[in-house]
Amino acid sequence: MTHEIAPDAGAWRARRVELLAAEKAATAERDRLAAARRALPWRRIDVDYRFEAETGEKGLADLFGGLRQLIVQHFMFRPEWEAGCRSCSFWADGFARMAPHLAARDTAIVLVSRAPLAKLVAFRARMGWPLDWVSSGDGPFNRDFGVSFDLAWSDRMDYNYREVPFGETGSAELPGISVFIRGEDGVVFHAYSAYGRGLDALNPAYQLLDLTPLGRQEAGLPFPMAWLRHRDAYAG
DSSP states (O other), rough: OOOOOOSSHHHHHHHHHHHHHHHHHHHHHHHHHHHHTTTTTTTTTSSOOEETTEEEEEEGGGEEEEOOOEEEEEOOOOTTSSSSOOOHHHHHHHHHHTTTHHHHTTTTEEESSOOHHHHHHHHHHHTTTHHHHEEESSHHHHHHHHHOOOOOOSSSEEEETTEHHHHHHSSSBBEEEEEEEEOOOOOOEEEEEEEEGGGGGGGHHHHHHHSTTTOOOOOSSSTTTOOOOOOOOOOO
16 A cells, blocks of 8 residues: 655645645535525425334324434334344444434434334344334335335336436335424424435444545445444454
């Protein structure tokens, strides 16, 4: 491996200050995007979505737990699978201890998957995540929010707000994040959803790797996360 070496500390600092200007510009752009995201119109939810939870059947409004806002991780876990998706687990590892901090800002976070509740609870125990996890089962929630697809009638799917061929994703189950808010009258609204690379900034491990000289080290792999394992499955 070869890499440019700074001749002295002064030269290194000058290059770092140059990069800092670009970082500050990116931060300002990120703040602008965050404001634009908050300004999106809300979409009223009129469907009575039902979920199986450890305390019994719940509706979407119940998942808020009395808080004003709700973040849902659309966690890939098909009914026939025995373990959750590795990449979704990678993200959930980062969310695992955030719930109390989010609750302090009137926001709940819940994982939603199609697998039976018993499988979700068992896998959560294996991973040690102190997060609420509910099953959407065969209900329409996952399909309506663009993360589960029935491809019997078509080889194309509407994912991340565009039509893509099935072969581009390679899966009929895909990841996402959706955000909901309750109005003053208790009505639930859909405020935001993100998919694909839109989830990238929500993964703290990737953000830390992006600070390192070697970065994510994914070039040349069959697909970007081919290296990934459930965190209890790394050798040694």
